[in-house]
Amino acid sequence: MAVVDSLTQALRREILDGERPAGERLVEQELCARYGVARHSLRAALRALAAEGLIRVEPNRGARVAELSPEDITGLYELRTALETEAARLALERHGRMPPPVHEALARLVEACEAEPFAWGPVNETHAGLHHAIVEAAQSPRIEAAHRALSAELRLFLNQLEPLWTRERMAAGHAALVAGLDREGPTVLREHLRESAAALLRDAGRMRSESTPARR
Numbered sequence: 437m438a439v440v441d442s443l444t445q446a447l448r449r450e451i452l453d454g455e456r457p458a459g460e461r462l463v464e465q466e467l468c469a470r471y472g473v474a475r476h477s478l479r480a481a482l483r484a485l486a487a488e489g490l491i492r493v494e495p496n497r498g499a500r501v502a503e504l505s506p507e508d509i510t511g512l513y514e515l516r517t518a519l520e521t522e523a524a525r526l527a528l529e530r531h532g533r534m535p536p537p538v539h540e541a542l543a544r545l546v547e548a549c550e551a552e553p554f555a556w557g558p559v560n561e562t563h564a565g566l567h568h569a570i571v572e573a574a575q576s577p578r579i580e581a582a583h584r585a586l587s588a589e590l591r592l593f594l595n596q597l598e599p600l601w602t603r604e605r606m607a608a609g610h611a612a613l614v615a616g617l618d619r620e621g622p623t624v625l626r627e628h629l630r631e632s633a634a635a636l637l638r639d640a641g642r643m644r645s646e647s648t649p650a651r652r
Contacts, residue, residue: 444485451490451501452595453555454556454560461500462498463498464478503596504589505640509640513630520570522579523570524617526576527575534617535573549604567583568580596639601632
């Protein structure tokens with residue numbers, strides 16, 4: 437099991453860091469050779485990643501890194517908005533403003549955005565950390581558990597958002613989000629989430645239209 441666990445962790449990191457983009461095919465022969473593992477160990481690792489929602493295994497077609505469809509994006513946005521805006525409301529009700537862990541998480545995100553050499557992996561990790569910090573500030577174990585269950589899909593969401601966002605926009609947008617939460621309340625967070633979901637949906641629509649042959 438140690439081999440399977442190590443392989444699962446390595447592949448998970450490659451996916452979450454964006455080294456393997458959404459839709460990329462995972463070729464068994466290539467991966468076995470690269471990691472020096474038997475095919476049965478690789479397949480066990482792939483099953484574990486499929487259970488997390490990070491990859492999709494199709495009969496007779498193999499495995500691919502999961503790609504969020506427009507329906508996935510919309511559903512994730514709706515559930516995420518319900519959880520995070522209610523968490524923000526409770527956090528503000530209980531603390532009066534966003535507590536220090538949220539501001540510390542924002543500082544880590546800004547630092548990752550400004551780092552040289554730049555890499556999206558740390559940005560995505562600290563971005564997820566900021567949103568988790570907002571949820572944790574609500575002090576609601578049930579909301580926090582429900583939000584953590586979305587972790588894999590949220591990271592896939594961020595990976596697909598990378599080509600559409602700049603690091604400057606990521607840093608400035610989240611600084612404005614935290615300031616806006618303290619000043620205006622949870623409605624700021626709702627708009628923040630809507631904006632990123634809308635960008636992905638526009639891109640998904642563009643990709644779909646480009647892949648559809650023109651009718652004569």
